[in-house]
Amino acid sequence: MTSALKKSPASVKPVKVIRTVLRWVLNIIIALIFFIPFYWMFITSVKTLGQTLMMPPTFLVSEPQWQNYPEVFTKVDIWGELKNSLIVTAGTLVCQCITVIPAAYAFARYDFKGSKVLFGITLATMMIPAQLIFLPVYLMFSKWGMINTYWSLILPSASSAFAIFMLRQTFKQVSEELLEAARLDKAGEFKIIWKIMLPLARPTVVTLAMLTFISVWNDYFWPLVMTTKETVRTLPVGIASLQMTESGINYNIMMAGNVILVIPVLVVFFFAQKQIIKAFTYTGVK
Amino acid sequence: MCKMEKITLRNITKAYGKNPPVIENLNLGIEEGSFTVLLGPSGCGKSTVLRMIAGLEKTTAGDVLIDGISVRDVEPGDRNIAMVFQNYALYPTMSVRDNIEFGLKNMKVGKDERNARIAEVAEMVGLTEYLSRKPANLSGGQRQRVALARAIVKKPAVFLMDEPLSNLDAKLRTQIRTDLIELHQRLKTTFVYVTHDQVEAMSMGTDIVLMDQGTIQQHAAPAEIYASPANVFTARFIGSPPMNVVPAEAAHGKAPEFVSKVGFRPERSHIVRPGEKLSEDTVLIDGNMLAREMLGDQTQYKMETENGTVFVKEFKDDLIDYGQHQIAVKLADIACFDMQGKLCGFGLQKE
Ligand SMILES: Nc1ncnc2c1ncn2[C@@H]1O[C@H](COP(=O)(O)OP(=O)(O)O)[C@@H](O)[C@H]1O
Ligand SMILES: [Mg+2]
Numbered sequence: 001m002t003s004a005l006k007k008s009p010a011s012v013k014p015v016k017v018i019r020t021v022l023r024w025v026l027n028i029i030i031a032l033i034f035f036i037p038f039y040w041m042f043i044t045s046v047k048t049l050g051q052t053l054m055m056p057p058t059f060l061v062s063e064p065q066w067q068n069y070p071e072v073f074t075k076v077d078i079w080g081e082l083k084n085s086l087i088v089t090a091g092t093l094v095c096q097c098i099t100v101i102p103a104a105y106a107f108a109r110y111d112f113k114g115s116k117v118l119f120g121i122t123l124a125t126m127m128i129p130a131q132l133i134f135l136p137v138y139l140m141f142s143k144w145g146m147i148n149t150y151w152s153l154i155l156p157s158a159s160s161a162f163a164i165f166m167l168r169q170t171f172k173q174v175s176e177e178l179l180e181a182a183r184l185d186k187a188g189e190f191k192i193i194w195k196i197m198l199p200l201a202r203p204t205v206v207t208l209a210m211l212t213f214i215s216v217w218n219d220y221f222w223p224l225v226m227t228t229k230e231t232v233r234t235l236p237v238g239i240a241s242l243q244m245t246e247s248g249i250n251y252n253i254m255m256a257g258n259v260i261l262v263i264p265v266l267v268v269f270f271f272a273q274k275q276i277i278k279a280f281t282y283t284g285v286k
Numbered sequence: 287m288c289k290m291e292k293i294t295l296r297n298i299t300k301a302y303g304k305n306p307p308v309i310e311n312l313n314l315g316i317e318e319g320s321f322t323v324l325l326g327p328s329g330c331g332k333s334t335v336l337r338m339i340a341g342l343e344k345t346t347a348g349d350v351l352i353d354g355i356s357v358r359d360v361e362p363g364d365r366n367i368a369m370v371f372q373n374y375a376l377y378p379t380m381s382v383r384d385n386i387e388f389g390l391k392n393m394k395v396g397k398d399e400r401n402a403r404i405a406e407v408a409e410m411v412g413l414t415e416y417l418s419r420k421p422a423n424l425s426g427g428q429r430q431r432v433a434l435a436r437a438i439v440k441k442p443a444v445f446l447m448d449e450p451l452s453n454l455d456a457k458l459r460t461q462i463r464t465d466l467i468e469l470h471q472r473l474k475t476t477f478v479y480v481t482h483d484q485v486e487a488m489s490m491g492t493d494i495v496l497m498d499q500g501t502i503q504q505h506a507a508p509a510e511i512y513a514s515p516a517n518v519f520t521a522r523f524i525g526s527p528p529m530n531v532v533p534a535e536a537a538h539g540k541a542p543e544f545v546s547k548v549g550f551r552p553e554r555s556h557i558v559r560p561g562e563k564l565s566e567d568t569v570l571i572d573g574n575m576l577a578r579e580m581l582g583d584q585t586q587y588k589m590e591t592e593n594g595t596v597f598v599k600e601f602k603d604d605l606i607d608y609g610q611h612q613i614a615v616k617l618a619d620i621a622c623f624d625m626q627g628k629l630c631g632f633g634l635q636k637e
């Protein structure tokens with residue numbers, strides 16, 4: 001008798017099929033648009049110098065030149081720069097946690113004197129481009145002897161107006177009753193933030209951390225301005241210096257360096273993607 | 287009354303922001319060990335009173351005393367109270383167990399003691415199997431139980447509950463109602479319970495504080511509030527259906543001068559059967575039946591009279607047909623209210 005209950009394949013509507021196919025085609029196109037640059041970077045990194053200059057360019061390589069990778073390590077101090085990048089990125093993340101979380105909580109939950117004005121000023125800082133303030137910041141740091149220190153790279157982005165804004169919006173969605181319940185449970189403000197607010201805002205926090213990570217990790221401008229010596233130079237500056245060879249640009253070596261640069265980003269993204277999707281699809285914290 | 291007052295509200299005034307006060311000069315004593323119900327229509331300020339007791343809301347003027355001591359400077363977490371919220375307010379990211387344990391940890395209760403208490407309370411409310419679940423994976427009734435467990439486990443001196451049953455379906459509501467009475471009997475601590483449902487108030491409370499527009503209309507035991515409502519508002523609020531109150535003119539001059547309204551309880555009236563013999567001390571009211579509700583052991587009739595609609599409630603087996611009827615009320619059962627709406631007594635004189 002079960003066969004009678006089964007849907008016959010003939011009942012599938014052709015319009016539906018076309019729509020599904022179209023959706024997949026569109027998805028694939030979008031995926032390709034994002035994928036091709038990465039592929040191009042990778043494939044170039046395993047070409048010979050001759051192949052990189054070929055016209056028309058080739059999209060396949062029969063004999064991958066893996067030795068391009070070790071060569072990167074001989075040209076620049078990758079390990080040292082990786083260490084610097086990690087210190088700067090981690091330092092920035094820690095600083096942002098310290099500054100952003102309490103600020104977002106205060107803006108979301110307290111109506112103190114001048115809170116609206118302060119919040120407005122905070123938002124307004126988002127509109128100031130880094131190129132506008134780098135000179136005064138540079139002069140200030142050099143006066144304090146902070147050029148060529150990690151602090152000169154960490155402090156400029158030790159807080160983030162965007163992150164404060166996003167986290168405040170998330171904190172605002174938490175119902176007042178929940179916080180009152182916590183207060184009756186003898187929880188102090190710190191405990192409320194740590195045990196109730198942050199777990200609820202986890203997708204947002206992970207996403208913001210991810211965005212900060214990417215922007216600091218990839219940042220080229222500040223490290224370029226704030227460092228003159230190799231001691232605290234970060235990976236992007238180091239990779240960019242691969243350009244400066246006397247024999248023209250070795251695109252293959254440069255791309256190998258870039259692959260090394262993006263791998264940590266991809267790894268982090270891989271682990272964070274579930275939370276990121278949640279943050280963008282989540283509409284309410286109940 | 288020689289019993290101790292657990293909570294005292296002294297000349298409390300409360301205004302939100304710059305709005306006119308929602309509560310003005312309110313005085314209330316809540317007895318130790320009582321199950322006091324704050325009852326009143328929506329927006330009358332019940333929650334505000336409860337929240338001021340909890341310390342979640344500041345008083346604009348006046349003092350809240352617990353055990354005779356002002357708690358003005360005492361944080362909510364230090365008032366030795368527990369609150370059950372309407373929407374439960376469970377911590378969504380914590381398991382049931384962590385929800386229950388959170389307060390104990392903050393109170394610095396030792397681990398062994400915590401485990402013992404959690405086991406006990408989980409057993410008591412029937413949550414033992416659900417301790418590792420997240421609130422999102424529980425039914426409404428189970429969430430309610432977690433909220434209760436979270437309060438009970440702290441062994442507070444006072445339980446505050448703000449419409450804790452309003453999100454549950456009718457069946458569960460009556461069930462948890464009984465559970466709460468049982469809990470109160472068992473713990474013997476003070477309960478302060480907010481509701482707009484007079485049935486809940488009558489069934490659970492040992493004391494009812496009936497409020498309207500920020501003022502206390504009557505503070506009495508359920509039996510008393512039912513038997514002698516202090517005023518028209520109380521009379522019209524208590525009972526299902528509540529007391530029928532009509533202008534004194536309806537009594538055709540039988541009421542004394544100072545009486546402006548008269549009333550009778552639906553269950554103290556009946557519809558006259560054909561050929562029924564009525565005693566001397568009965569008044570008759572003509573009415574047309576608008577609706578009839580058979581509820582098993584009782585029947586409710588909605589009757590239209592020249593002084594407005596009134597309800598009649600009978601505990602008889604025979605149903606009366608729609609049409610024109612007479613309602614019979616004993617004179618002694620008629621309540622008289624004066625110009626201010628205050629009760630002046632029961633019983634009309636037959637002239
Ligand atoms: N946070 C608030 N801000 C302004 N007005 C409020 C606030 N909370 C309650 N009110 C007002 O106070 C009055 C009493 O509210 P409430 O105590 O919640 O009533 P109830 O619990 O009896 O329904 C209502 O008129 C309500 O509009
Ligand atoms: Mg309320």
